[in-house]
Amino acid sequence: MISFNNVNKYYGDFHVLKNINLMINKGEVVVIIGPSGSGKSTLLRCINRLETISDGSLTIGDKAIHDKNTDINKVRQRIGMVFQQFNLYPHKTALENITLAPMNVLKKSKEEAKETAEFYLGKVGIPNKASSYPSQLSGGQQQRVAIARALAMKPEILLFDEPTSALDPEMVGEVLDVMKTLAKEGMTMVVVTHEMGFAKEVGDRIIFIDEGQILEVADPVEFFENPQEDRAKLFLSRIL
Ligand code: ADP
Ligand code: MG
Numbered sequence: 001m002i003s004f005n006n007v008n009k010y011y012g013d014f015h016v017l018k019n020i021n022l023m024i025n026k027g028e029v030v031v032i033i034g035p036s037g038s039g040k041s042t043l044l045r046c047i048n049r050l051e052t053i054s055d056g057s058l059t060i061g062d063k064a065i066h067d068k069n070t071d072i073n074k075v076r077q078r079i080g081m082v083f084q085q086f087n088l089y090p091h092k093t094a095l096e097n098i099t100l101a102p103m104n105v106l107k108k109s110k111e112e113a114k115e116t117a118e119f120y121l122g123k124v125g126i127p128n129k130a131s132s133y134p135s136q137l138s139g140g141q142q143q144r145v146a147i148a149r150a151l152a153m154k155p156e157i158l159l160f161d162e163p164t165s166a167l168d169p170e171m172v173g174e175v176l177d178v179m180k181t182l183a184k185e186g187m188t189m190v191v192v193t194h195e196m197g198f199a200k201e202v203g204d205r206i207i208f209i210d211e212g213q214i215l216e217v218a219d220p221v222e223f224f225e226n227p228q229e230d231r232a233k234l235f236l237s238r239i240l
Contacts (some may be wrong), residue, residue, distance in 0.1 A: 001026045001157065001188055002047060007056035009042060009212075018212040020056070024067065026156075031203035031220070033196075035235060039212040040095045044159050047190065048072075048079045057131055060157070077105060080150030084162040086142045088134040094145045095130040098152050106153065107214045113152070120148035124178050140171030144150050147178055158182065160191040196240060208232045 002024040009017040016039050024030050032040050046058060047049040049065050049072050058066050065074050088097050098117035103107040108116070122125050124144035126137075134142050143163060150158060160179065164172040176198050183189055183202045193199060199206060199220055206223040208216040208231075215229045224240075227233045 001028075001061060002190070003057075003059045004046075005057045007046065007058055008054050009039075009046065009051065010054045016212050017046070017084075021212060022214065022217075023208065024190060025186055026186065027186045028204045029183045029187075029191065029202055030205050030207060031199040032190065032192045032207045032209060033194070033199060033235070034209035038130065038209045041161050043177065044081075044161050044190060044192055047157070047159060048076050048081060050081075054064055070075055075107075077153060078156045079159060080153055080155035080157070081159045082143070082146050082150055082161070082163045084165045086134070086139075086146045088142055088145060090134050090150075093131050093133055094126070094148075097134075097145055098149045101149070102152050116152050117148065120151045121145070123151070123181075124148045125174065138171060139167045139172045142237075143167065143171075143175045147175070147182075151182075157188045157190070160189065160193065162192055162194070164193065164195060174220070194225065194239060196236075208235070210235070 004022040009018055020043065032043065034040055043049055046053050053055040053066050057064060061076065063070050065072065065075055072113065095114065095117050097114035098120060102116060103110060103111040118130060121130055123209055124147055126141055126144055129137060129141060131226045164175050167175065176195060180202050203220045206218050206220050207214055208229065210231045216227065216232050227236055
């Protein structure tokens with residue numbers, strides 16, 4: 001479903017992604033871990049062309065997303081993204097945050113968009129927060145609104161960039177629980193996280209990245225019990 005072939009990316013002279021080769025299958029949950037500054041966010045953002053790649057090829061299904069002739073907006077409709085900082089519109093209610101893109105992009109009627117939004121607010125466990133503004137919600141609730149907003153576009157792929165890193169510890173679990181449910185339902189997910197419990201329990205594969213290179217690709221149990229690369233061992237010894 002997602003395929004990186006010899007992908008390189010530079011920021012100016014800085015070689016941020018080095019010869020990335022990675023295939024992600026439909027329904028797979030891939031967890032990307034690695035030190036700060038190693039290129040995890042850049043790799044994720046290349047998937048929906050929030051960053052452009054410098055060379056190589058990157059395809060979603062049969063669409064070459066590096067190709068200038070590809071309608072990137074069409075591809076982006078198939079890919080939801082959830083950020084560390086929620087990125088909700090502060091002057092819109094939870095419901096309005098969720099209905100906006102379905103109405104503007106998918107041209108859904110207000111009624112239909114509202115019904116869909118209410119369904120997903122229920123799904124993420126906050127059915128009674130439709131008319132709350134982001135400032136009236138806890139971080140965990142805001143992130144769940146952001147997930148509901150992504151789901152309302154009926155994406156085929158969800159990208160998560162450290163979705164729990166900005167949360168108080170007691171709210172991490174409620175967001176991870178929603179993500180676990182989505183994973184069980186077969187959503188294709190690429191997740192950058194430092195939540196090693198989640199990675200081990202929910203991940204189908206772990207990708208360890210350091211200094212822009214994929215150093216290790218492993219089954220989660222293998223990776224945590226018996227990491228092969230020295231830098232992966234060092235990383236794990238620092239965070240576990
Ligand atoms: P991670 O998510 O693993 O912490 P990032 O992908 O955010 O890493 O960043 C990788 C490297 O690229 C870092 O050294 C960062 O400073 C640099 N970087 C990120 N974004 C930009 C940018 N827009 N311009 C220049 N350098 C950048
Ligand atoms: Mg990052």
